[in-house]
Amino acid sequence: MIFKRQNTPVEEVDEAVEEVYEDAGHSEDNVDTVVGPSVNVEGDFASEGNIVVKGTVTGSVHTSKNLLVEPGARIIANVKAGSATIAGEVRGNMKIKDYLELTATARVVGDIEAKTIAMEAGSLLCGKVMMPGLEANEPRRSGRSRKSEDSSMEMGGE
Amino acid sequence: MYVYLYDNYLNSKKFQSILKQIEIRLVDYGIAGKILRLNNYVDVKPIIEDEIKRGAKNIVIVGNDRTFGHVLSRGATCDCVFGFLPIGPDNTIAEVLGIPEGVESSDILARRRKQKLDVGWFNNRYFVSQLHVMPAKVRVIYDERFQVSTPFKMEVVVCNFQPFYWKRHKKDAEEFVVHPQDRKLEAFLRPLTKTGWFGYKYEDPSIFPFEEMEIIGDSPFVVEADGKATKEVKVKIKLAKNKIDMIVGRDRKF
Structure with a gap:
């Protein structure tokens, strides 16, 4: 019995060594999508990671993360992004989920919807600016609705 | 056995x-x-x-x-x-x-110590480390959604196993390193621009992570996959996930 006990763990170890099947360690790396200076992109340009534009993009741009448009770069497209820093030219509507920064060299022609906007002196913008947070917190009340509210208060009081 | x-x-x-x-x-x-x-x-x-x-x-x-x-x-x-x-x-x-x-x-x-690894697939065969298209007049279509083109000749490098190290200058500390097994292939596109009278210069690379891409040329261009060169007019590249069962070491880089 004693001999058997000594032998069994060694066999078990050998078997364990034989079939080590490691979990595939597919880790995500943070490779940005970069559009180079003389490169033209046409079509639905979508990426899961950050996008850096140094060239020209036509069509639409979509990312859930950060979009950086460098000076001299051109986007002729509707843009949807998590956050964006614009130092180049954008012709199209922009819908930014979180933070939008327009630097001094930015030229934007189109409507903007963003939660937070920072505009540096010298940046140019032609279009409507919407900040959805403001609408949700303080809705405009018409005179008629205020009256009906008052009357309902009186009814409740009686 | x-x-x-x-x-x-x-x-x-x-x-x-x-x-x-x-x-x-x-x-x-x-x-x-x-x-x-x-x-x-x-x-x-x-x-x-x-x-x-x-x-x-x-x-x-x-x-x-x-x-x-x-x-x-x-x-x-x-x-x-x-x-x-x-x-x-x-x-x-x-x-x-x-x-x-x-x-x-x-x-x-x-x-x-076994692990399932991704490989690249192109025109009926697999490549494991790198696919290299020598500078040529080509346009690239990604995931059938958008097209990338340039007026110049363009060099394309697609990385899978082998990380692509690239420096802007020899002294430059910044280096692009691509993770070998990240469930995507990475394509580096470098246009070759003409500078003055003397020769050509590589521009800053464009980088696109992708799962499927097509490289189309006006004339045949040289494709080198794992050191084996062929001439093609159209190349379709895909990622084949978990294709190889491989024995790997503990100090692997993925």
């Missing part, structure tokens, strides 16, 4: 002593097996399939990056576990897989 595929260059006297040492170590571990010597122009797939029919479950590639690419470009679809024993010069893939050169590589083989 193990089958060992030796590259042709290992016949050289220079490598006889290291091969002897490895073979002795493999006998010690009880994993020695049949040895087959490869030729440059032999399709490996039927050879591997024959050996699998005879009962082989592990195919071990013995050689360098070129051998590794040569075997897996055709043999990736075979139902077996692949191992790698790097010997001699030009062994960069072994480092990515965490396999040391020489006798120590047999320790990794004996330990059998």
Whole structure:
């Protein structure tokens, strides 16, 4: 019995060594999508990671993360992004989920919807600016609705 | 049962002593097996399939990056576990897989730490490390959604196993390193712009992670996959996920 006990763990170890099947360690790396200076992109340009534009993009741009448009770069497209820093030219509507920064060299022609906007002196913008947070917190009340509210208060009081 | 595929260059006297040492170590571990010597122009797939029919479950590639690419470009679809024993010069893939050169590589083989790996697929064959399109007038279509073009000639490098190191200048500290197994292939596009009277200059690269892409040229262009060059007019590249069962080392880079 004693001999058997000594032998069994060694066999078990050998078997364990034989079939080590490691979990595939597919880790995500943070490779940005970069559009180079003389490169033209046409079509639905979508990426899961950050996008850096140094060239020209036509069509639409979509990312859930950060979009950086460098000076001299051109986007002729509707843009949807998590956050964006614009130092180049954008012709199209922009819908930014979180933070939008327009630097001094930015030229934007189109409507903007963003939660937070920072505009540096010298940046140019032609279009409507919407900040959805403001609408949700303080809705405009018409005179008629205020009256009906008052009357309902009186009814409740009686 | 193990089958060992030796590259042709290992016949050289220079490598006889290291091969002897490895073979002795493999006998010690009880994993020695049949040895087959490869030729440059032999399709490996039927050879591997024959050996699998005879009962082989592990195919071990013995050689360098070129051998590794040569075997897996055709043999990736075979139902077996692949191992790698790097010997001699030009062994960069072994480092990515965490396999040391020489006798120590047999320790990794004996330990059998397996992992399923992604490979790239292009025009009916697989590539494991890198695909390189020499500067040519090409346009690239990604995932059938958007097209990338440039007025200049463009160089394209698609990375899978082998990380792509690239520096803007020799002194530059910034270096692009691509993760080898990140469930995506990375394409680096570098337009070759003309500068003045004297020659050409590579522009900053564009980088696109992708799962499927098509490279279309107006005229035939040179494609080099795992060191093997061919001329193509249209190349379709895809990512084949979890294609290879591979024995890897603990110090692998993924």
